[in-house]
Amino acid sequence: MDTLLAARGLLKDYGKVQAVRGIDLAVASGACLGLLGPNGAGKTTTLEMLEGITLPSGGAILYRGEPLGAGFRHRAGIMFQDTALPEHITVRETLRMFASLYPRTRPLDELVERCALGEYLDRDNRRLSGGQRQRMLLAIALVNDPDILFLDEPTTGLDPQARHNFWALIEDVKAEGKTVLLSTHYMEEAYTLCDEIAIMDHGEVIARGTPDELLARHFSDVVLQLPPDAVPGGPDALPLPARQGPEGLEIETCDVNAAIAALLAAGVSLSGLRIRSRTLEDLFLELTGKALRA
Numbered sequence: 001m002d003t004l005l006a007a008r009g010l011l012k013d014y015g016k017v018q019a020v021r022g023i024d025l026a027v028a029s030g031a032c033l034g035l036l037g038p039n040g041a042g043k044t045t046t047l048e049m050l051e052g053i054t055l056p057s058g059g060a061i062l063y064r065g066e067p068l069g070a071g072f073r074h075r076a077g078i079m080f081q082d083t084a085l086p087e088h089i090t091v092r093e094t095l096r097m098f099a100s101l102y103p104r105t106r107p108l109d110e111l112v113e114r115c116a117l118g119e120y121l122d123r124d125n126r127r128l129s130g131g132q133r134q135r136m137l138l139a140i141a142l143v144n145d146p147d148i149l150f151l152d153e154p155t156t157g158l159d160p161q162a163r164h165n166f167w168a169l170i171e172d173v174k175a176e177g178k179t180v181l182l183s184t185h186y187m188e189e190a191y192t193l194c195d196e197i198a199i200m201d202h203g204e205v206i207a208r209g210t211p212d213e214l215l216a217r218h219f220s221d222v223v224l225q226l227p228p229d230a231v232p233g234g235p236d237a238l239p240l241p242a243r244q245g246p247e248g249l250e251i252e253t254c255d256v257n258a259a260i261a262a263l264l265a266a267g268v269s270l271s272g273l274r275i276r277s278r279t280l281e282d283l284f285l286e287l288t289g290k291a292l293r294a
C-alpha cells in the first residue's frame with residue numbers, strides 16, 4: 001500500500017529537553033498507526049510535528065512524497081488532547097463555525113449522524129458530557145472531510161462504555177478508507193484500532209509492528225494467574241518463579257502442563273486459576289521495566 005505520511009529522523013528539542021530523539025515512521029494510506037507510550041514519551045510532540053503545527057528541530061516529514069505544504073491543513077483533521085470548546089454557543093453553531101473555515105466540507109447532517117450528535121445540536125457546549133464532548137471534537141476534526149485524521153489520546157478520561165463507543169466511531173472512519181494516527185496509553189485501544197503500533201519511550205520508538213507481530217516476536221509463553229490470596233506466603237512460597245501482578249500472582253511459562261503439575265505437587269490450590277495470553281502491557285513492561293499506565 002502507498003505511504004501517505006512518512007517521517008525520517010524526526011527530532012524535537014525544547015531547550016535541554018529532547019522530547020523526540022530521531023524517529024522514523026511511515027503510515028500507509030488507509031491504515032491506522034498507533035503511538036503507544038506512557039506520559040512524557042513524546043507522543044504529542046511527534047503528532048504535532050506530523051500535523052504541521054510544531055516545527056521539528058531536525059528530520060523530514062513527507063506527505064504523499066512531498067514536504068508538508070500550506071494545503072496540508074485542508075487534508076488533515078486534528079483532535080487535540082486538550083481542546084477548549086467555545087462557550088455559550090450550541091453544538092450546531094460550533095459545527096457551522098468550524099465548517100466556515102474550510103472551502104470543502106462534509107455535509108453537516110451526515111457528520112452529526114456519524115458522531116451521534118443529533119440529540120445535542122441545540123445544547124450549549126458547556127453542557128456536554130465527556131463522551132459527547134469527545135464525539136463533538138471528532139466531528140470538528142472530520143468537518144473538512146480529511147484524508148488523514150490525528151487523534152491525540154482521544155479517550156483519556158472516558159468511562160469504559162464511552163471509550164468503546166468512541167472506538168466504534170473510529171472503526172467507521174477507518175472503514176471509509178481514511179488514514180488515522182492515534183496516540184494512546186491504553187494498550188487495549190491500540191490493540192483494537194491499530195494496524196500498526198510504534199511503542200515510544202523517552203522520545204524514541206522502541207518497538208514497531210502489528211500488535212500480533214509485536215507479541216509473537218517477543219513472547220512464546222503464556223501467563224498463569226492465581227487469585228491474590230491463593231498462596232498465603234505470596235510469590236516466594238510458590239515452586240516456580242512468580243510475581244505479584246495487578247490481578248494476582250503471575251507465573252510465566254512455556255509449558256502449562258509442567259507448571260500446573262509443579263503447583264499441584266506443592267499443594268497449591270488451583271481454584272480461580274486463569275491462563276492469559278501476553279498483552280502489549282506485558283511487552284511494554286518487558287521493554288522498559290515499567291508499566292504503561294502510571
Ligand SMILES: Nc1ncnc2c1ncn2[C@@H]1O[C@H](COP(=O)(O)OP(=O)(O)OP(=O)(O)O)[C@@H](O)[C@H]1O
Nearest residue numbers: 014017018019037038039040041042043044045046
Ligand atoms: N512546549 C514544551 N516545552 C518544554 N518541554 C515540553 C514541551 N512540550 C512537551 N515537552 C516535554 O517533552 C517531553 C514529551 O512530551 P509529550 O507531551 O510529547 O509526551 P506524551 O507522550 O504526549 O505525554 P502525555 O501522554 O502526557 O501526553 C516531556 O518531557 C515534556 O515535558
